[in-house]
Amino acid sequence: MNKRNLGNGFGISEIGLGCGNLSYGYGDPIRLLQEAVEHGITFFDTVSFHKNNMAEDIVGDALRFYKSKTCVATRCDIGTKKMQLRERIQAMRKSVETSLNRLHRETIDLCYVAHMDIYVCVEAFAETMQQLMREGKVRYWGLLNADLSIVQKANTIFPITAVQNQYSLARRNAENKLIAGLEKLHIGLVAACPLGGQEMMNRYNYECRQIKQSNSEKQTAQRMTRENARIIEVVRNMAEMIGATPAQVMLAWILQQRPWIVPIPGTRLRKRVYENIHAQAVDLTEYEWNMFNEELARHKI
Ligand SMILES: NC(=O)c1ccc[n+]([C@@H]2O[C@H](COP(=O)([O-])OP(=O)(O)OC[C@H]3O[C@@H](n4cnc5c(N)ncnc54)[C@H](OP(=O)(O)O)[C@@H]3O)[C@@H](O)[C@H]2O)c1
16 A cells, blocks of 8 residues: 655555444444454554544554554544633543543544634643644644644644545535645645535435345435436546446545545445555546546536
C-alpha cells in the first residue's frame, strides 16, 4: 500500500478506513479491521461520543495487537455553548481520556476538534490540545467540518495536521477554496464520505442488487437526488471503460486530486475493503481524466 503525508509529516496509508458506521450487529467488524491491516491499511478513522456508537470500542478491540502498525483518528467533544469555558475544557479532556480507554491506546494519533462553535474560543481549545500533545495523549490535532477561516486561525495558534471534511464527486466543488488554502498551509485533507455517503452508494448497490438491503437502506437509496443518480451513471461509464469498479473510480478521482488527500471509505463488508484498497492501482490517463471531469461538469451538484 502506498503512503501519503498529511501535515507535519504524519504518514499513513494512502487509503484509510472510515469506521464510523461499524457495529457489532452487522457482520464481523473485528475480522474486517484486522484484514484491512493485513491488506496494508494503517489509518483508521473513528467516531467518539455519539449516542450508541460502538465504533471506538470496535476499533480498540480489533487493533489491540496491531498498535505499532496502525494509526487511529477520532473526534473530541468540546461540550456545548451553554457551558462555561472551564467546563468545556474539562469536557474536552474527559472526551480524550474516554477515547483512550475505549481504543486501548496511550495516544490518539490524530484528534479532531468537532464542533462548529469552536469559533467562540478557538484559542482555548487549541491551547488545550497543545497541552494534551505535551502530555503524550494526542500526537497530532485537526479540525472537523471546518471552513478555511477557522483553519487559518487555529493553525496560527498551534499547527494543524489535517482537516476532515466530506469530499467526493458528489461534493466536488464545495471544498475547492478549502483545498487551495490547505495546500498553502501544508495541512492534509481527510476526505470523509468519499463515495458520496450512504445515500449515494445504497442506491447504486440497490440497482446492482449486489446485496440484500434492509428497509432503511432501501429508504435512503430512494432519497438520492436526481443529480447524484446522474453522477453514478457517469462513474459507471468510466468504470466500464477502464475496467474498474465504480467505487474504485470514485476513490481514484480523489487520490488524483492532490497527494496529501486521504479518502476514508466506510464499509461493513470485507470484500469491499479489498475492492476499495485497489483503487490505488487505478490511474486515469490525462485523456480519461479530462473526459471524466467534462462529463461530471455537465451535472450540477
Ligand atoms: N465529517 C463528517 O461530517 C462525516 C460525515 C459522515 C461520515 N464521516 C466519516 O466518513 C467515513 C466514511 O463515511 P460513510 O461510510 O458514511 O460514507 P462513504 O464512505 O462515502 O460510503 C459508504 C457507503 O458506501 C458503501 N460502500 C463502500 N464501499 C463500497 C463498494 N466498494 N461498492 C459499493 N458500495 C460500497 C457502504 O455500504 P456497505 O457498508 O454495505 O459496504 C456505505 O453504504 C465514516 O467512517 C465517518 O466516520 C464523516
